Each structure stands twice: as structure tokens, then as C-alpha cells.
Amino acid sequence: xxxxxxxxxxxxxxxxxxxxxxxxxxxxxxxxxxxxxxxxxxxxxxxxxxxxxxxxxxxxxxxxxxxxxxxxxxxxxxxxxxxxxxxxxxxxxxxxxxxxxxxxxxxxxxxxxxxxxxxxxxxxxxxxxxxxxxxxxxxxxxxxxxxxxxxxxxxxxxxxxxxxxxxxxx
Amino acid sequence: xxxxxxxxxxxxxxxxxxxxxxxxxxxxxxxxxxxxxxxxxxxxxxxxxxxxxxxxxxxxxxxxxxxxxxxxxxxxxxxxxxxxxxxxxxxxxxxxxxxxxxxxxxxxxxxxxxxxxxxxxxxxxxxxxxxxxxxxxxxxxxxxxxxxxxxxxxxxxxxxxxxxxxxxxxxxxxxxxxxxxxxxxxxxxxxxxxxxxxxxxxxxxxxxxxxxxxxxxxxxxxxxxxxxxxxxxxxxxxxxxxxxxxxxxxxxxxxxxxxxxxxxxxxxxxxxxxxxxxxxxxxxxxxxxxxxxxxxxxxxxxxxxxxxxxxxxxxxxxxxxxxxxxxxxxxxxxxxxxxxxxxxxxxxxxxxxxxxxxxxxxxxxxxxxxxxxxxxxxxxx
Numbered sequence: 448x449x450x451x452x453x454x455x456x457x458x459x460x461x462x463x464x465x466x467x468x469x470x471x472x473x474x475x476x477x478x479x480x481x482x483x484x485x486x487x488x489x490x491x492x493x494x495x496x497x498x499x500x501x502x503x504x505x506x507x508x509x510x511x512x513x514x515x516x517x518x519x520x521x522x523x524x525x526x527x528x529x530x531x532x533x534x535x536x537x538x539x540x541x542x543x544x545x546x547x548x549x550x551x552x553x554x555x556x557x558x559x560x561x562x563x564x565x566x567x568x569x570x571x572x573x574x575x576x577x578x579x580x581x582x583x584x585x586x587x588x589x590x591x592x593x594x595x596x597x598x599x600x601x602x603x604x605x606x607x608x609x610x611x612x613x614x615x616x617x
Numbered sequence: 618x619x620x621x622x623x624x625x626x627x628x629x630x631x632x633x634x635x636x637x638x639x640x641x642x643x644x645x646x647x648x649x650x651x652x653x654x655x656x657x658x659x660x661x662x663x664x665x666x667x668x669x670x671x672x673x674x675x676x677x678x679x680x681x682x683x684x685x686x687x688x689x690x691x692x693x694x695x696x697x698x699x700x701x702x703x704x705x706x707x708x709x710x711x712x713x714x715x716x717x718x719x720x721x722x723x724x725x726x727x728x729x730x731x732x733x734x735x736x737x738x739x740x741x742x743x744x745x746x747x748x749x750x751x752x753x754x755x756x757x758x759x760x761x762x763x764x765x766x767x768x769x770x771x772x773x774x775x776x777x778x779x780x781x782x783x784x785x786x787x788x789x790x791x792x793x794x795x796x797x798x799x800x801x802x803x804x805x806x807x808x809x810x811x812x813x814x815x816x817x818x819x820x821x822x823x824x825x826x827x828x829x830x831x832x833x834x835x836x837x838x839x840x841x842x843x844x845x846x847x848x849x850x851x852x853x854x855x856x857x858x859x860x861x862x863x864x865x866x867x868x869x870x871x872x873x874x875x876x877x878x879x880x881x882x883x884x885x886x887x888x889x890x891x892x893x894x895x896x897x898x899x900x901x902x903x904x905x906x907x908x909x910x911x912x913x914x915x916x917x918x919x920x921x922x923x924x925x926x927x928x929x930x931x932x933x934x935x936x937x938x939x940x941x942x943x944x945x946x947x948x949x950x951x952x953x954x955x956x957x958x959x960x961x962x963x964x965x966x967x968x969x970x971x972x973x974x975x976x977x978x979x980x981x982x983x984x985x986x987x988x989x990x991x992x993x994x995x996x997x998x
Contacts, residue, residue, distance in 0.1 A: 456680065456683065456684070456869070456932065457869055457928075458869070459869045459870040459873050460685060460770070460868070460870045461769060461770070461771075461870075462702075462769070462770040462771040462772055462774065462777075463685060463774065463776050463777060463780075463868060463870040463871065464870040464871075464873060464874055465771055466771065466773075466777045466780060467776075467777075467780055467865075467870060467871045467874045468874045468877075470777075470780050470781060470784045471784075471842075471846065471874060471875070471878070473784070474784045474787060474788065474842060474846065475838065475839065475842045477788055477792070478787065478788065478791055478792075478838065478841070478842050479838035479839075479842070481791075481792045481795055482788075482791035482792050482794070482795040483791075483795075483837060483838040483841050484795075484838070485795040485798055485799055486791070486794065486795050486798055486817060487817075487821070487834075487837055489795075489798035489799070489802065490798075490814070490817065490818065490821075492802075492803065493803060496803055
């Protein structure tokens with residue numbers, strides 16, 4: 448204790464000790480209540496909000512990437528769809544054309560057939576007509592020829608004789 | 618616990634360097650004035666004593682500068698008298714320190730409302746009934762100690778005023794920025810807020826969290842208060858004129874109060890594991906008679922080391938600066954100023970770093986001691 452008593456520097460002054468204790472405790476309580484609590488809280492909250500914002504940004508980025516890839520998929524699908532539709536349309540068109548062609552062909556063939564039949568019928572009818580005409584004409588001609596021939600009695604007799612001769616041979 | 622990671626931490630150094638540069642910019646001008654004002658002090662003291670200047674006088678001047686005072690000396694004979702409050706045998710008495718002049722040689726009897734007092738070397742004593750041979754009312758024993766009893770001195774001294782100023786500054790600044798946090802919720806810090814925020818985060822992330830783990834939250838207010846209180850007062854101690862200049866954190870009463878706070882927190886928060894280490898240390902039972910006293914002494918040496926470390930570092934810095942200035946008077950040549958003043962400037966800058974580092978060390982050791990007290994049981998190492 449003599450050392451402490453000798454040097455005033457290392458002997459604590461009770462007055463200052465009391466004052467500093469009072470002042471420090473007041474400072475501590477006031478700062479704890481009105482400064483450190485809100486500050487530490489605000490810092491924590493801000494850190495949390497920054498973290499949140501960062502993770503949200505990350506999520507948004509992922510979402511964006513997802514959307515983009517989805518869009519691409521959609522686009523690809525759409526393209527595929529379009530191609531399919533076009534292909535189908537072409538097929539349908541070809542088919543329609545082919546069908547039309549076939550139908551036209553069939554129709555044509557049918558018409559031709561019909562025409563042929565008609566022609567044959569007409570031909571047959573015409574032939575029959577001609578035959579009738581020819582037979583009547585020949586009959587008329589034969590009548591006229593016969594009439595002419597048989598106008599002369601001698602000649603008739605000769606002919607009958609000839610004919611009778613022929614019969615005899617038989 | 619290994620502390621080296623703290624000093625290796627890049628963040629710590631970058632902050633320390635920032636603090637130094639920032640402080641250098643703001644205080645280099647003051648350091649110059651520190652030098653000149655101290656020169657004035659020393660001259661005044663020399664003239665006042667009207668004795669040939671001896672080394673003993675110089676050391677007295679230096680000790681006088683470091684010690685507390687009942688008035689705030691500005692320059693020459695201009696000083697701010699401060700209220701003296703004494704708890705005497707006749708109750709509380711108070712008066713302004715300049716009421717009875719500036720005689721502190723103990724040769725005059727002061728009559729304060731019927732209480733006889735004597736003012737000797739900056740302290741108030743009860744006088745001896747008769748003057749001693751050297752004309753004072755002070756008596757010494759054969760070891761040279763003063764025998765007079767003292768009233769309890771609870772005056773508003775220079776250190777107390779400085780303390781109140783620093784407390785006011787801390788309250789205004791931090792309640793101000795707390796309001797800024799409330800007002801600008803969730804926004805980026807601005808102004809003072811953005812200067813102090815990194816330091817608050819430094820205290821939280823580099824002091825509290827590593828030492829206290831997940832329990833850091835409850836001790837944050839204490840650690841922040843201690844850190845900023847010590848730092849601000851270290852810096853104010855370096856300012857040579859009015860709002861600063863009091864050697865508050867270099868005063869053992871203040872560091873004792875701070876260390877006591879840490880000690881109380883450690884003791885109150887000490888858990889089963891902590892007390893278990895003290896009373897059932899992990900040594901063979903026959904070593905207990907040796908180890909338990911050592912552990913109990915250890916409880917007290919930790920805060921005492923805290924107290925002495927801060928006091929000694931800050932006081933040493935002040936003595937160093939004053940000694941360099943005093944070289945001019947010891948060597949009796951103004952030319953010495955050409956060397957002394959740059960040295961003072963250099964040491965002042967170092968003191969700015971020391972001011973920060975000591976605040977940091979005080980806080981981290983407090984956190985460490987509290988951390989040891991609240992540490993959960995874990996595998997022995």
C-alpha cells in the first residue's frame with residue numbers, strides 16, 4: 448500500500464470513481480435503451496432484408512431462366528406444330544388433288560364408257576335402220592326389177608322353165 | 618483462447634488504418650497546438666515556481682498535467698474554476714475552486730462554512746492544529762506520507778467535466794443515429810451513420826461474435842458502450858485544449874470502474890461450467906489446495922490487468938508527449954523544438970492508433986472474459 452500511497456497516479460480517487468460509475472451507468476442504460484437496441488435491430492433487419500433481396504433476385508433469375516427455357520420450348524413446340532400442320536395440309540392437299548384426279552379420271556372413264564355404249568347403241572340402231580332401209584329398198588328394187596322382168600310373158604316362161612330344170616337336177 | 622486471429626484479421630487492420638488516416642487528418646493540426654500549448658504550460662509553471670528548472674520540477678509538471686485538477690487550465694493564468702464538493706465531518710460543503718485563490722502549498726487555512734480545510738498540491742485536507750516547520754498545515758510521517766485526513770472529495774473536477782462532456786457527446790451522437798435508423802428504416806446509412814456503422818459492425822462481428830458465440834446479443838450494449846466510451850475518451854485526452862485534455866482513460870479510478878463493470882458482468886453471468894473450472898479444476902485432487910487459490914486469484918487478476926493495461930497505456934502516451942516537450946526546457950534551447958515537435962507529432966499519431974487499439978483490446982478482453990464465463994461445457998482441450 449505504500450507504493451499506492453506514494454504515487455498519486457495509481458491511487459484511485461474516490462470522487463472520480465463515484466462520478467464515473469454514475470455517469471457510465473447512466474450512459475449504459477440510456478444508450479442500451481435508446482441507441483444500441485434500435486441500431487442493432489435495424490442492422491440485423493437490414494442484413495436480413497439484403498439477404499432476402501439477394502435470394503429473391505436469385506429466385507427471380509432462376510424463374511426468368513425457367514421462363515426463357517419454357518418460352519423456347521413453347522416456340523419449338525409451336526414450330527413443330529406449324530411444321531406438322533403444314534405437312535398435314537400438304538398431305539391433305541395432295542390427297543384432295545389425287546382424289547380429284549382419280550374422281551375425274553373415273554368420271555371421265557365412265558363418261559367415255561357411256562359415250563361408247565351410246566355410240567354402239569346408236570351404231571346398232573343406225574345399222575338396224577340401215578338394214579331396214581336396205582331391205583325395204585332392196586325389196587322395192589327387187590319388186591321393180593321383178594316387175595320389169597316379168598312384164599314379158601316369154602321371159603316368165605323361160606325363167607320358170609329354167610327353175611324347173613334346176614329342180615329336176617335336184 | 619487464441620487471440621492471434623483477431624490481429625491477423627484483414628478487416629481489423631483495414632479499420633485500424635482507416636482510423637489512423639482519418640484521425641491524422643483531423644488531429645494533426647491539434648497536435649501542433651498541443652505542443653505549443655504545453656510549452657505555454659511549462660513556461661507558466663516554471664515562472665510560477667521561480668526556481669531553477671531541475672528534472673524534478675519537470676517530472677512534477679508532467680505529473681501535474683496527467684493528474685486530475687479542480688480547475689480547467691486554458692493558458693497563462695486563465696482557468697475555468699470548477700465546483701468543489703466535499704463530504705466533510707460537518708456535512709456536505711461546496712464552493713468554486715477559485716474562491717480561496719490558487720494557493721495549493723498548504724500554508725493557508727480555508728474556512729468553508731465553519732469547516733477548516735487546507736489546500737495542498739491539488740487536494741483538500743483537514744489541517745493540523747499547528748503549522749509545521751515548513752510553514753504548512755501538513756504533517757508527514759517518517760516515510761514521507763501525508764498524515765492529514767481528507768474529507769471525501771466528490772468535486773466536479775476536470776476529469777468529471779470531461780467525463781460528462783464525453784457522455785453527452787456519446788448520447789447525442791448515438792441516439793441521433795438511432796433515430797436516423799428508425800427514420801431511414803431499411804435504407805442505406807447516411808452521414809454520421811455511415812461513419813459509425815462499420816465500427817458498430819466491427820464490434821459485433823470481430824469482437825462480440827467470435828468471443829461470445831450465439832450469446833453475443835445480450836452483451837452487445839455493454840461492449841458497444843465500453844468501446845465507444847473508451848475510444849472517445851482516449852481521443853479527447855489527446856486534444857490539448859478545452860473539450861479534451863483531461864486524462865480520463867489514463868486515470869486509474871475510471872479504468873477501475875470499467876474493469877469492475879466487466880468483473881461484475883463476468884461474475885454475475887458465470888455459469889456452472891465457469892465456476893466448475895474455478896472450484897474443481899481439471900487436475901489431480903491433491904493439487905486442489907494449490908490450484909483453487911490460483912484460480913480464485915485468476916478471477917481478480919483478469920479485471921485488474923484490464924484496469925492497469927488501459928491506465929498505463931494512456932498515461933504512458935501522455936507522459937511520452939510531455940517528456941518530449943519538456944526536453945526543450947531540460948536542454949534550455951528552443952532549437953530542441955525542431956526535433957521535439959516532429960517527435961511529438963509522430964507520437965501523437967501513434968497515440969491515435971493506441972487510443973483505438975486500447976479501446977479495442979479493452980472491449981475484446983471484456984468480451985473474452987464474459988465469453989469464458991458463459992461458455993457451455995465442451996470437450997476438454
